Amino acid sequence: MKIGYACLTVSVPGTDIRGCIAKNANNENLYDIISMNLDSLMNILIYNVKNGIRLFRISSDLIPFGSSVINKLEWQKIFKSRFFEIGEYIRNNQLRVSMHPGQYTVLNSLNEDVAKRAVDDLLYHCDVLDLMECDNSCKIILHIGGAYDNKQKAIERFKENYIKLDARIKKRLIIENDDRIFNISEVLDIANQLKIPVVYDNLHNYANPYDESITDLQWIKQCSSTWTKKDGNQKIHYSQQDKGKKTGSHSQTISLSEFLQFYRNISSSDTDIMLEVKDKNISAVKCINAVSDKRKISALEDEWARYKYSVLEKSHKHYLEIRNLIKDKNSYPVMEFYSLIEEALKMQGSVNSSINAFEHVWGYFKDKADDKEKKKIQALIENYKSGTSVNIENDSIKVKSFLMKLSEKYNEAYLLNSYYFYLQ
DNA sequence: TGACGTCAAGATCCG
DNA sequence: CGGATCTTGACGTCA
Numbered sequence: 001m002k003i004g005y006a007c008l009t010v011s012v013p014g015t016d017i018r019g020c021i022a023k024n025a026n027n028e029n030l031y032d033i034i035s036m037n038l039d040s041l042m043n044i045l046i047y048n049v050k051n052g053i054r055l056f057r058i059s060s061d062l063i064p065f066g067s068s069v070i071n072k073l074e075w076q077k078i079f080k081s082r083f084f085e086i087g088e089y090i091r092n093n094q095l096r097v098s099m100h101p102g103q104y105t106v107l108n109s110l111n112e113d114v115a116k117r118a119v120d121d122l123l124y125h126c127d128v129l130d131l132m133e134c135d136n137s138c139k140i141i142l143h144i145g146g147a148y149d150n151k152q153k154a155i156e157r158f159k160e161n162y163i164k165l166d167a168r169i170k171k172r173l174i175i176e177n178d179d180r181i182f183n184i185s186e187v188l189d190i191a192n193q194l195k196i197p198v199v200y201d202n203l204h205n206y207a208n209p210y211d212e213s214i215t216d217l218q219w220i221k222q223c224s225s226t227w228t229k230k231d232g233n234q235k236i237h238y239s240q241q242d243k244g245k246k247t248g249s250h251s252q253t254i255s256l257s258e259f260l261q262f263y264r265n266i267s268s269s270d271t272d273i274m275l276e277v278k279d280k281n282i283s284a285v286k287c288i289n290a291v292s293d294k295r296k297i298s299a300l301e302d303e304w305a306r307y308k309y310s311v312l313e314k315s316h317k318h319y320l321e322i323r324n325l326i327k328d329k330n331s332y333p334v335m336e337f338y339s340l341i342e343e344a345l346k347m348q349g350s351v352n353s354s355i356n357a358f359e360h361v362w363g364y365f366k367d368k369a370d371d372k373e374k375k376k377i378q379a380l381i382e383n384y385k386s387g388t389s390v391n392i393e394n395d396s397i398k399v400k401s402f403l404m405k406l407s408e409k410y411n412e413a414y415l416l417n418s419y420y421f422y423l424q
Numbered sequence: 425t426g427a428c429g430t431c432a433a434g435a436t437c438c439g
Numbered sequence: 440c441g442g443a444t445c446t447t448g449a450c451g452t453c454a
Contacts, residue, residue, distance in 0.1 A: 008431090021433065021448055061431090065449095103429075104450035114451070146452055181452095249429095398443095427454085435446070 002272040004055025005284040011422035014043040017059045025065050030073045037062050038082045049093045052288050055272050057098050067124035076127055087132030099125045100141040108145035108158035122169045137232025140172045141199055144182040162194055177204050179248040184219050185210035191226045198223040201237040207248035217265045239276040250276050254283040256290055256338045290334050300326050300337050309420035311344045313357035318344035358399050365406045
């Protein structure tokens with residue numbers, strides 16, 4: 001059982017994946033961006049290993065215009081050894097990676113050119129995984145595509161185009177139910193005919209159900225039969241609805257109690273879970289800490305180091321309570337720990353609690369900062385305190401982004417690894 | 425024709 | 440000039 005997250009890593013230095021726009025996609029820029037992105041990918045994987053995260057979806061932006069004629073760089077040759085090194089790290093650490101072309105890669109399109117470019121895009125994704133020499137369990141996830149007013153014909157076109165695909169693609173391609181057109185029952189039908197593994201997505205099924213009386217667990221069981229030994233463990237996508245947004249929108253973070261309810265149902269099966277959530281790796285670490293029986297208090301201490309100023313800016317009471325909770329070095333109060341954190345982060349906070357956090361963080365710099373920096377932080381905090389601005393939240397962000405700059409300038413690793421600058 | 429989703433890159437403005 | 444903020448891109452489908 002592996003738990004992972006998709007595409008980007010938040011709040012970890014050195015993990016940015018960069019893109020570029022078409023008019024800047026010359027060989028020189030592309031070389032620089034790809035080189036940097038491969039460094040970032042390596043840093044992401046190193047971070048993942050350190051934090052017990054063994055499942056990760058690689059961003060399709062790794063190679064900008066990877067499947068387009070715009071990109072004329074022979075990146076497959078130029079970066080061959082870099083890809084191999086990354087692949088070696090993946091193998092040595094038993095990581096499982098995947099890729100997921102977006103909603104614009106449409107294999108069943110009525111427009112032949114669109115369908116052809118979808119094939120090119122799948123080949124690009126294969127290139128990345130093949131260059132890293134990833135095994136067959138490293139998959140490429142695709143949706144079925146559009147309906148074009150005739151679902152049956154649309155499904156037939158998907159099948160026809162699938163059959164014609166290169167064997168390199170077929171050994172990696174898996175399909176997923178989507179949130180408005182093809183439901184899980186339709187995807188299973190296609191999969192059973194073509195012998196393709198199916199990724200079940202619980203939130204897509206909630207938004208686009210086949211039959212609301214059939215549970216997630218029942219669908220996961222049905223999907224499991226589409227996975228064979230050579231495909232590796234079954235994979236599912238798990239996400240939670242953002243209550244304030246429209247149906248199908250991913251939540252900011254994973255609510256741990258809701259996740260564990262789901263997890264306990266499926267924990268007997270060896271299923272890998274890809275979390276789709278805005279706070280990415282932050283939720284992955286949380287879920288892994290919660291389900292692991294081998295973890296020690298040090299895992300929570302590490303987390304506390306990252307969360308503490310975010311909690312402090314919301315509630316001093318929670319800050320003290322959590323600090324007290326993890327004092328006992330022989331305990332592992334993971335549920336209490338995260339429920340206090342989730343509770344604190346949902347709070348409104350106050351001007352005083354925010355200033356308290358500012359001052360704690362400023363404490364790292366007050367001895368080494370120059371006069372200009374001292375004046376600037378004072379002015380920013382004063383401005384926030386006065387509350388005259390229309391947008392007080394914006395004033396808080398200004399203070400925090402200056403503190404982040406200081407963290408970078410003085411290379412304060414403790415703060416650079418903190419969630420304080422990421423969480424609002 | 426614009427919404428959809430997604431985010432940073434790019435463009436423009438401001439002091 | 441640097442920083443802040445506003446806009447665009449890149450993709451295909453569908454209302």
